[in-house]
Amino acid sequence: MLLKSLKSIALGTVTLLCAAHLSVAHAQWEPTRTVEIIVPAGPGGGADQMARVVQGIVTKHNLMKQSMVVINKAGGAGGEGFLEVKGARANPHKLIITLSNLFTTPLATGIPFSWKDLTPVAMLALDEFVLWVNAETPYQSVKDYIAAVKAAPPGQFKMGGTGSKQEDQIITVAIEKAAGVKFTYIPFRGGGEVAVQLVGNHVNSTVNNPIEAVAQWRADKVRPLCVFDGKTLEYKDKVAGEKSWADIPTCKSQGLDMEYLMLRGFFMPAGVTKPQTDYYVELFKKVRETPEWRDLMKNGAFNQSFMVGAEYAKWVENEEKRHQALMKEAGFLAGN
Amino acid sequence: MSEASQGTGRGPSHRYVEVGVAIATALFAIIVMIGSLQVGITWGVEGPRAGFFPFYVGLFILISSGFNLYAGFTEYSPSKLFAEWGQLRSVMSVVIPTTVYVLAMPYVGIYLSSFVLIALFMKWLGRYPWGLTLSIAICVPLLTYFMFEKWFLVPLPKGPIEDMLGL
Amino acid sequence: MEELANLMHGFGVALQPFNIGVMVLGIVLGVLIGVLPGLGGANGIAILLPLTFSMPPTSAIIMLSCIYWGALFGGAITSILFNIPGEPWSVATTFDGHPMAQQGKAGEALTAAFTSSFVGALFAVIMITLVAPLVAKFALQFGPAEKFAVFFLAFCSFIGMGKEPPFKTLVSMMIGFALAAVGLDSVTGQLRLTFGFTEMLTGFDFLIAVIGLFGIGEILLTMEEGLAFKGKAAGINPRVVWETWKTLPRFWMTSLRSCIIGCWMGISPAGATPASFMSYGIAKRASKNGANFGKGEIEGVVAPETAAHAAGTSALLPMLSLGVPGSPTAAVLLGGLLIWGLQPGPLLFVEQKEFVWGLIASMYLGNLVGLIIVLTMVPFFAAILRIPFSIIAPIILVVCAIGAYTVHNSTFDVVLMLVFGVIGYILKKCNYPLAPMVLAIVLGDKAEEAFRQSLLGSQGSLGIFVSNGLVGSIMFLGLVALLWPVIADGWTKLRTRTAA
Structure with a gap:
């Protein structure tokens, strides 16, 4: 165990040194004081974990001369964090890690901000969504499950998810539309809690991210039915018994025509300069080279898309339009 | 605040402070109730809506404030002091x-x-x-x-x- | 027996010199974090997490859990000395702890608090060692309805105890509920009671309210009564620990009850806060000296501290075995585990034996080391009260301001803290009890959320709260606790009548 981690550290350092060497020529600007990563969600969630992993990697491998701190600003479904960054115009020492609430919070609550108030830096990964049921239930496939939901009175089956009018509920509504069924959606505070509610049979299904439910899957407490991505996952290592992430079929192939991936990316306040964003892009490239990062990606079966600059901005813009359409359809837009 | 200024035996009456607090809690209750009305106070099919609990909480405060207001007038003699001016200073x-x-x-x-x-x-x-x-x-x-x-x-x-x- | 062998192996791991050093460092840092309001256990661990990345996972988790112990111990210090609870579960400790300090018995109160913490935590660790798998199953029984029942029980066992006018108690508690409701409604995702102010998005944090109401309010009351802390006359008695210990065994029943309440709350996981309030409320009802609670009764320190620490410790169990954190601090620890490549969940106990038993062994040792460290510091803590008021008061104000600021990194909160301080002063003078308000701010939104989640699940039927044995019996216990004064009264009457 220890030996293995030492080995991977050594390996990581070597790759890092190479990466650092290559990037020396580009780095024009450097932080002059402590860099803050704002997390618009509570401690322990997916975005928070990712921010803390980045912080840990940067600290452990000395990727930056200044220190890095993580600050949770979860109030108002993350609105608190976004407003803070919006207000910190041209401050190059503030980053914010985003999840889907970048789009959903302003739409659902009317809190005044949009991604256009921020400067996109880099997309580090996309988080997958999987439809889970309790392993003791007889449903082996999406078809079994949807048939059972259809047979029951509308609203009898309970879908657990994180937050209200956010990604989990958007997916739930999309499933309802695609399959012509009706769930009762129950919002909880965090993904881990949702997974445990499923194990305890307090809800019938969830759309947890892989990392939130993997421990329960490995203990054979929950069963994945399908993944909400265009293609099956690329991770072929055995996770639970004989199964790997790659064995989970896509929902589309099972007759649920729905794709949803969640952004895990970084933004800065508006008004920062190009050399400043370039610095962080290089930093994140180095972070992605480390073994710790690869472990995280593998554990959570993340989609490792990496985007920067105009390409990233374009992606965000499209995604915003899509959320607007999805939320309008679901009736989640704020009244005013 | 010095020693000499204390012990003059004068100050605001406790009764008026009691009454003032009761009125303040009543005002607070009204603000809470208005805020609740804005988000809906009915009991929907899926249980109570966002304003249901705050509204009744506000109502409870309003009613209780009424009792406290009454008690403020009846149970405290006007001569009882809230604090002496020197203490307040x-x-x-x-x-x-x-x-x-x-x-x-x-x-x-x-x-x-x-x-x-x-x-x-x-x-x-x-x-x-x-x-x-x-x-x-x-x-x-x-x-x-x-x-x-x-x-x-x-x-x-x-x-x-x-x-x-x-x- | 296999467990015992594993545990012995764990002790071997924890007793390595490096790990012992890490333990002491962790405790000292933790006490520091616990003493500074605003730097709570969760915060402290989050901040220090990166420090531990270069250590082996077992040493790292030993250090972090020792910070956790330290913070739990440290939380009691400011509650007792200055009436400023740094964590929600220390609020109940102020009720009798601070009056004791005012009577010059700060040393006794601190000793009782630390010792009770140790007993509570020890009880919880023993339970984790012996019945971990069973306990994990029990935790799975808790859905939204069961959680609401627990909150209901916490409220019921606590209210109706004070001597303040009932309408004032009601106003105080309801104001707490109203403040807890401000911000985002987690069930519908709507903003409520914010009136368009972005400062209100985050709602009213418990810590800001409590620093203001209790801490600043206390300073204002002290100013009014002439510039001195009442505890000033307290002598420094190095034997205070020993003398207090001699009196503690008397409260074994309260301790045992509090341990059980604490473990239950920690596992379910409702958390340490309801545990401490519930335990205090029940102790007050059960004790012969119940009427003196709130005036500096040592039992009133023993009950909440024991329960809070039993809960804080047992909250680690659902985190390890289910991956669901029982407290915010446990949530951050959970993040730490993931970074070291440890996957919390049902298989952790099977696949990572060395780590798990090393951690459990370090719980025993860390707790013991912590107790020794904090007990030796009791006379020094008590001596803080001898510093003249006009020096310590502005420093407390500064520390309070920092505490309020760090909650959301917002200067608006500091202003709010002062407003709460003035309100606290006036309400206290007008005989409004402040504790129900704080309890409602801490638990109000959680209780409402659980209630509405339950009703979503039952499609609006209230029957869900009696739908199975577990939820039904907790609700029944709540009703009994609520009506206890009436029941007890009736019982005495009945007995006197039959006797006569």
């Missing part, structure tokens, strides 16, 4: 500097304002010699700086002086 001698302290904090930062607050307190209320006053007033913000910003990496509000020093 002592209280205000903390409240006013602290108010200035918290209002100035966003502009001058926590370190400078804490220095002034501590120095003022020790010199004005405690009448300590300048040496002791200054050493404590300087040490506490300095210690705070190292403890929070350097060891625990918690950024605290800073003002123009810290910017000038490049901290």
